[in-house]
Amino acid sequence: MPRNLSLAVIAGDGIGPEVTAEAVKVLTAAVGDSVSLTTTDYPFGATHFLASGTIIDDEDFARLARHDAILLGAVGGDPRDPRLAGGIIERGLLLRLRFAFDHYVNLRPTKLYPSVVSPLASPGAVDFVVVREGTEGPYVGNGGSIRRGTPHEIANEVSVNTAFGVERLVRFGFEKANSRPAKKLTLVHKTNVLVHAGGLWQRTVDAVSAEYPDVAVDYQHIDAATIHMVVNPSQFDTIVTDNLFGDIITDLAAAISGGIGLAASGNINPDGTFPSMFEPVHGSAPDIAGKQLADPTAAILSAALLLDHVGLSDASARVTAAVEADLASRGSAKRSTSEVGDAIAAALAS
Amino acid sequence: MPRNLSLAVIAGDGIGPEVTAEAVKVLTAAVGDSVSLTTTDYPFGATHFLASGTIIDDEDFARLARHDAILLGAVGGDPRDPRLAGGIIERGLLLRLRFAFDHYVNLRPTKLYPSVVSPLASPGAVDFVVVREGTEGPYVGNGGSIRRGTPHEIANEVSVNTAFGVERLVRFGFEKANSRPAKKLTLVHKTNVLVHAGGLWQRTVDAVSAEYPDVAVDYQHIDAATIHMVVNPSQFDTIVTDNLFGDIITDLAAAISGGIGLAASGNINPDGTFPSMFEPVHGSAPDIAGKQLADPTAAILSAALLLDHVGLSDASARVTAAVEADLASRGSAKRSTSEVGDAIAAALAS
Numbered sequence: 001m002p003r004n005l006s007l008a009v010i011a012g013d014g015i016g017p018e019v020t021a022e023a024v025k026v027l028t029a030a031v032g033d034s035v036s037l038t039t040t041d042y043p044f045g046a047t048h049f050l051a052s053g054t055i056i057d058d059e060d061f062a063r064l065a066r067h068d069a070i071l072l073g074a075v076g077g078d079p080r081d082p083r084l085a086g087g088i089i090e091r092g093l094l095l096r097l098r099f100a101f102d103h104y105v106n107l108r109p110t111k112l113y114p115s116v117v118s119p120l121a122s123p124g125a126v127d128f129v130v131v132r133e134g135t136e137g138p139y140v141g142n143g144g145s146i147r148r149g150t151p152h153e154i155a156n157e158v159s160v161n162t163a164f165g166v167e168r169l170v171r172f173g174f175e176k177a178n179s180r181p182a183k184k185l186t187l188v189h190k191t192n193v194l195v196h197a198g199g200l201w202q203r204t205v206d207a208v209s210a211e212y213p214d215v216a217v218d219y220q221h222i223d224a225a226t227i228h229m230v231v232n233p234s235q236f237d238t239i240v241t242d243n244l245f246g247d248i249i250t251d252l253a254a255a256i257s258g259g260i261g262l263a264a265s266g267n268i269n270p271d272g273t274f275p276s277m278f279e280p281v282h283g284s285a286p287d288i289a290g291k292q293l294a295d296p297t298a299a300i301l302s303a304a305l306l307l308d309h310v311g312l313s314d315a316s317a318r319v320t321a322a323v324e325a326d327l328a329s330r331g332s333a334k335r336s337t338s339e340v341g342d343a344i345a346a347a348l349a350s
Numbered sequence: 351m352p353r354n355l356s357l358a359v360i361a362g363d364g365i366g367p368e369v370t371a372e373a374v375k376v377l378t379a380a381v382g383d384s385v386s387l388t389t390t391d392y393p394f395g396a397t398h399f400l401a402s403g404t405i406i407d408d409e410d411f412a413r414l415a416r417h418d419a420i421l422l423g424a425v426g427g428d429p430r431d432p433r434l435a436g437g438i439i440e441r442g443l444l445l446r447l448r449f450a451f452d453h454y455v456n457l458r459p460t461k462l463y464p465s466v467v468s469p470l471a472s473p474g475a476v477d478f479v480v481v482r483e484g485t486e487g488p489y490v491g492n493g494g495s496i497r498r499g500t501p502h503e504i505a506n507e508v509s510v511n512t513a514f515g516v517e518r519l520v521r522f523g524f525e526k527a528n529s530r531p532a533k534k535l536t537l538v539h540k541t542n543v544l545v546h547a548g549g550l551w552q553r554t555v556d557a558v559s560a561e562y563p564d565v566a567v568d569y570q571h572i573d574a575a576t577i578h579m580v581v582n583p584s585q586f587d588t589i590v591t592d593n594l595f596g597d598i599i600t601d602l603a604a605a606i607s608g609g610i611g612l613a614a615s616g617n618i619n620p621d622g623t624f625p626s627m628f629e630p631v632h633g634s635a636p637d638i639a640g641k642q643l644a645d646p647t648a649a650i651l652s653a654a655l656l657l658d659h660v661g662l663s664d665a666s667a668r669v670t671a672a673v674e675a676d677l678a679s680r681g682s683a684k685r686s687t688s689e690v691g692d693a694i695a696a697a698l699a700s
C-alpha cells in the first residue's frame with residue numbers, strides 16, 4: 001500500500017504559480033507510485049487579498065494545519081500598490097504561517113553547483129547550510145510608534161529572544177552540523193552591540209557545544225560575516241543565526257551561489273506538531289510574471305527539502321541529483337520555466 | 351597666518367597605532383605650512399582599559415570635545431578575553447563617542463579604484479556612498495533581559511527611531527545625493543517586517559524627496575540590497591540607511607571594493623557642535639598587530655575625509671589623488687605599513 005502524502009499548495013502571486021507548477025510536476029514524478037499524493041490548492045496571496053479583502057480566514061487556517069506539509073511559491077504583489085503597503089501580505093500570510101505553525105527552523109542550504117556561475121571571481125567550494133531562527137527576533141511584530149506623522153514621532157521595534165526559542169534552534173544547528181562532514185558551526189550575531197540578545201545566543205551556543213565535542217564552533221559578527229561570505233565562503237559549514245541576520249545572510253548566500261533562482265528553503269517545525277512549509281527564497285517578481293521566464297529550480301529544490309522532511313529521503317535525493325544534472329547540462333540557451341521542470345521531471349521518470 | 355587645526359588622535363589597539371601613524375604622517379604632509387597642526391594623543395582602547403580599569407573618564411571626555419576633530423585607528427582587544435566580553439570597549443568608547451558627540455551621520459564612501467582587485471568577477475564601476483545613521487536604531491543600548499541564565503530568560507533589544515533623528519539623516523542623504531553626478535538615493539531598510547521604524551523611514555524619504563526633484567529615489571530591502579551589492583553594485587549612488595543595516599552593508603561594500611584595508615569612514619556631527627571622528631571601517635586585527643602588515647590606506651583615506659570635513663578640501667583631494675596613484679602603482683610586492691604611508695606622504699611633498 002502506498003503511503004499517503006497530503007500537501008497544501010499555495011502558489012501565490014507573480015511567478016509563484018509558474019514555479020510551483022514545475023515543483024509539483026517534479027515532486028509527483030519523484031514519488032511515482034510509492035506514494036498516494038494529493039495536493040490541495042489554496043489561493044492565498046496579494047491577488048486573492050485584493051479580490052476578496054481577506055488574507056486568510058480562520059477556517060482556511062485550520063484546513064492548512066491538517067496537511068502533511070505546505071508548498072509555497074511566492075507571495076506579494078506590486079510593492080508600489082498602496083493597498084499592499086507595510087508588508088501586509090508578507091506579515092499577514094508568510095510570517096503568520098511561520099509563527100502559527102511554529103516554524104522555528106528556517107533551513108536554507110547553499111550550494112554552488114559545478115557549472116553554475118557565481119558573481120565571485122574565485123568562490124571555491126561553497127556548500128553550507130544556514131539554520132535561521134523563524135519565530136523570534138525582530139520579526140515578532142513587537143514594535144509601535146507614538147505621535148505618528150508628527151515631528152515628534154518615535155517608532156520602536158523590539159527584538160524578542162527567549163532561552164526556549166534560542167536553545168531549540170541552536171540544538172537543531174548542532175545536530176545539523178554534527179551530521180555534516182565538516183562539523184563546523186558558526187554563530188552569526190552582533191554580540192558587541194546587541195549585548196542582551198547576543199549574550200543569550202552566545203551563552204546558549206557555548207552551553208550546547210559541550211554536548212557536541214566533535215563540532216568546531218566559531219563566531220562572526222553579522223557585518224564581518226558578509227565579508228567572509230564574498231571573500232572566502234568555503235569556510236562555512238553550518239551557520240546558526242537569528243531571524244533578521246538569517247534573512248540578510250541567506251540572500252547574500254543565494255547571490256554568491258548562483259542567484260535566488262536556485263535558493264531553496266524550508267520553514268520547519270521539527271516537532272511535527274504543525275505542517276512545515278517549503279518555499280524558494282525568492283519573491284514573486286511581478287515584473288517577469290506570466291512570461292515563463294522564472295527559473296523554477298529554487299521551487300523544485302524546495303520540494304526536495306519537503307520530501308526529505310516527510311521522510312521520503314530517497315525521492316528527495318533523486319530530485320536533487322536530477323537538478324544537479326540539469327544544471328550541469330544547461331547551456332547558454334534560455335529555457336522557459338516549464339521546459340526546466342519538464343526536463344527534470346523527465347529525468348526522474350526515466 | 352596659517353590656520354590652526356587641533357586633532358585628537360586615538361590610535362587604539364592592535365593595528366590601530368601602526369595605521370594611525372601613517373595617517374598622521376600623510377595628513378601632516380598634505381596640509382604643509384598652510385595649517386598649524388597640533389595632534390594630541392589619547393591612549394583609549396582595550397589595552398588602556400586592561401591596564402587602568404577605565405575606558406574613558408569624564409575629564410578626558412571633556413578634553414576630547416575641545417579638538418577640531420578626532421582621528422581614530424581601531425579599538426578592541428582579543429575577542430576571547432573575558433574581560434572584554436560583550437563589546438565593552440566598542441560600546442564604552444566607540445559608540446559612546448558617536449552618541450555623545452552626536453555623530454548622526456556615519457559617512458562611508460565606497461569606490462573601487464582602477465587596479466584594485468575586487469572579489470567580484472565583473473564589479474563594473476563602483477562609486478557610491480553610504481549615509482548610515484549613527485545615533486539611533488538598534489544601537490541605542492535600549493534592551494535588557496530577565497531571568498538571565500535560566501531556561502526562562504528573555505532578552506530584548508529595542509530599536510529606537512525618531513522623526514527628528516531620521517529626518518536630519520535623510521536630509522543629509524539628499525544633500526549628498528544632490529551633489530553627486532548620478533543624483534540617486536536608495537533607502538535600504540526592511541519595511542515589510544519592521545513596519546513601525548520602516549514606515550517612519552519611508553515616509554521621511556518620501557516627504558524630503560519632494561524638496562529634491564532632481565534626485566531619483568529608490569528603495570531596497572536590506573536582504574535584497576546584499577544581492578544587488580554583489581550582482582550589480584554600480585547601480586548604487588547614495589544609500590541612506592539605519593545604524594544596523596548601515597553597519598552590515600558597509601562591510602559588504604568594503605569587501606566588494608577591495609577589502610576593509612581600503613574602507614574609510616567619518617562619524618560626522620554636521621552641526622559642528624561636537625568634533626567629528628574619522629576612522630577606518632576595519633577593526634584592530636590583533637592577530638596581525640605590530641608586524642607592519644596592515645594596510646594603512648583606509649586610515650589615510652579617513653584622514654582625507656577629516657580634511658574635507660574641516661574645510662581643507664584641497665588637501666583632502668590631494669590625499670585622495672595620492673592614494674589613487676599609489677594604488678595604481680602598487681604591484682604584487684608586499685609593502686609594509688610604513689612603506690605605504692611613506693610613499694603617499696612623499697608623493698604629497700613633491
Ligand SMILES: CC(C)[C@H](C(=O)O)[C@@H](O)C(=O)O
Nearest residue numbers: 090091094247281542543573
Ligand atoms: C518576505 C519576507 C517577509 C521574508 C523574510 O524577511 O523572512 C523573505 O525575505 C524571506 O527571507 O523569506
Ligand SMILES: CC(C)[C@H](C(=O)O)[C@@H](O)C(=O)O
Nearest residue numbers: 192193223440441444597631
Ligand atoms: C565595532 C562596532 C561597534 C562598529 C559598529 O557596529 O558600528 C563597527 O562594526 C563599525 O562598523 O564601525
